[in-house]
Amino acid sequence: MAAFGVAAFGGRGAGTVPGVRSDLSGESGDVAAPVETGMWDVSDEALLAGYATGDAEMAVVFVRRFQARVFGLALMITRDRTEADEVAQDAFVRAWRYARSFDARRGTVSGWLLGITRNAAVDRMRMAGNRRERFDLRGPDELGIDLAVDDEAPLAAERHDALAQVARSLRSLPDPQREALVAVTLRGLSTREYAEAAEIPLGTAKTRVRLGLRRLRDALEVEA
Amino acid sequence: MSASTSGGGGGGRFRPLGCDEVKDLGAEFALGLLDGADRAAVVAHLEGCRACRSQVALLAEAGEQMLLVAPSAEPPPGFEQRVLDRLGPQGVRPRPMSRLGPRPGRTRRRNPGLGASSGRWFVPVLGVAAVMLVVLGGAAAVLRAGDGDGTGNGREVAGEHPQPERSTARLLSSHGQRDVGGVVIFDSDPRVVEVDMAEWMERVAGWDDPPPGPWTLAVERADGSREQHILALADDPRPRIPLQSGGAPVASVAIQDGTGHVWCSATL
Numbered sequence: 001m002a003a004f005g006v007a008a009f010g011g012r013g014a015g016t017v018p019g020v021r022s023d024l025s026g027e028s029g030d031v032a033a034p035v036e037t038g039m040w041d042v043s044d045e046a047l048l049a050g051y052a053t054g055d056a057e058m059a060v061v062f063v064r065r066f067q068a069r070v071f072g073l074a075l076m077i078t079r080d081r082t083e084a085d086e087v088a089q090d091a092f093v094r095a096w097r098y099a100r101s102f103d104a105r106r107g108t109v110s111g112w113l114l115g116i117t118r119n120a121a122v123d124r125m126r127m128a129g130n131r132r133e134r135f136d137l138r139g140p141d142e143l144g145i146d147l148a149v150d151d152e153a154p155l156a157a158e159r160h161d162a163l164a165q166v167a168r169s170l171r172s173l174p175d176p177q178r179e180a181l182v183a184v185t186l187r188g189l190s191t192r193e194y195a196e197a198a199e200i201p202l203g204t205a206k207t208r209v210r211l212g213l214r215r216l217r218d219a220l221e222v223e224a
Numbered sequence: 225m226s227a228s229t230s231g232g233g234g235g236g237r238f239r240p241l242g243c244d245e246v247k248d249l250g251a252e253f254a255l256g257l258l259d260g261a262d263r264a265a266v267v268a269h270l271e272g273c274r275a276c277r278s279q280v281a282l283l284a285e286a287g288e289q290m291l292l293v294a295p296s297a298e299p300p301p302g303f304e305q306r307v308l309d310r311l312g313p314q315g316v317r318p319r320p321m322s323r324l325g326p327r328p329g330r331t332r333r334r335n336p337g338l339g340a341s342s343g344r345w346f347v348p349v350l351g352v353a354a355v356m357l358v359v360l361g362g363a364a365a366v367l368r369a370g371d372g373d374g375t376g377n378g379r380e381v382a383g384e385h386p387q388p389e390r391s392t393a394r395l396l397s398s399h400g401q402r403d404v405g406g407v408v409i410f411d412s413d414p415r416v417v418e419v420d421m422a423e424w425m426e427r428v429a430g431w432d433d434p435p436p437g438p439w440t441l442a443v444e445r446a447d448g449s450r451e452q453h454i455l456a457l458a459d460d461p462r463p464r465i466p467l468q469s470g471g472a473p474v475a476s477v478a479i480q481d482g483t484g485h486v487w488c489s490a491t492l
Contacts, residue, residue, distance in 0.1 A: 063307050084299075107285060107288050162292060163292050209252060
């Protein structure tokens with residue numbers, strides 16, 4: 001039953017019911033079998049389905065598969081390892097709780113999980129009242145992390161072609177638009193915060209975000 | 225640009241947006257950057273415009289893909305176990321990963337002291353907990369009937385059809401599926417809905433452009449019937465709302481602002 005026409009909920013219920021097997025992507029039949037055949041090879045979707053059911057082995061593999069990326073994004077937004085630790089934990093708990101709301105037709109597990117991570121990080125930063133006075137859009141990151149848009153950068157095994165496509169598409173954007181998109185997505189800034197950090201009018205910031213995302217979408221379509 | 229209210233004050237409805245205006249706001253909406261009036265106005269437009277909905281969905285997908293390029297970073301030692309502890313209600317420690325096999329391309333185990341149990345570690349625990357809840361719920365119903373506060377219905381339910389005394393669900397935001405609060409349905413007559421949005425209301429209070437009131441609790445029952453109740457969330461972020469007596473069980477609840485925009489909902 002649709003919950004008042006809110007498509008985002010997908011009619012899958014607000015909370016995961018522990019102990020009930022997921023029917024995600026119709027792959028529930030794959031959940032139990034891979035234990036003997038090498039669970040590291042299980043698809044992300046099947047892994048998420050197993051994670052939702054409370055399968056211990058699936059849960060461990062799920063966390064290990066994504067923890068570096070989840071923590072990396074959390075660190076990029078919070079810029080504090082302790083905060084990032086908490087945010088990343090929150091993200092995995094939220095993912096477990098809402099795994100049934102994942103719709104494979106609308107995106108990938110990693111994108112969905114990283115979206116949850118971003119939201120968790122932004123929520124935490126805003127509730128803590130962090131103003132990011134130290135944020136420098138153009139300066140080196142004191143945490144030693146940098147945007148992985150360079151094709152020469154070594155890619156982890158799970159960062160297959162999709163990452164390279166996004167990186168190329170992102171790099172094709174004009175610098176101001178790429179800067180704006182990175183700020184409001186990977187840095188977790190609001191448009192207003194980005195405008196302040198970049199010392200540009202709010203309208204200009206909005207325009208950069210708008211044009212940048214459209215151009216990125218077009219570039220991704222071309223790549224695909 | 226900004227969507228404006230036609231009526232002014234907190235309860236006015238938004239000026240309907242055209243496709244061109246939504247096109248301007250679509251990127252920020254897709255990235256979750258819009259709050260308040262703008263967001264509500266875009267949502268209202270998207271509900272009736274398939275073309276714009278499709279465009280925004282593409283933008284949202286592109287925004288999600290942006291996150292893929294975030295750099296990885298090794299979490300602090302013990303991270304995996306902390307996550308697993310939070311998932312398991314009693315912090316059950318997994319056993320070594322004897323059945324998982326080696327991880328492709330990796331020769332080093334990141335947390336050699338940690339691993340998985342061979343079974344579904346939190347399923348059985350939660351299963352036991354669920355049984356206990358049912359038992360306790362039945363016992364509570366018996367006790368309630370014994371106290372003489374209820375009617376014969378309570379006694380009948382406790383004696384012949386033990387059911388959970390209440391049901392709970394999380395309230396998820398309509399964008400981003402953020403956990404913004406919880407809801408408890410007390411299975412009394414009349415049924416009572418308890419909403420907890422204290423944390424989220426604190427956040428809303430800090431917005432430059434908070435959603436217009438009044439907040440409304442919209443309830444949909446299993447038979448499709450609906451009812452609405454005004455909430456004073458600013459004064460009481462944890463209100464208890466008695467519903468109309470009788471009727472079908474509650475199927476879902478939603479929290480709407482003064483424009484009718486659904487901010488969050490929960491399905492029971």
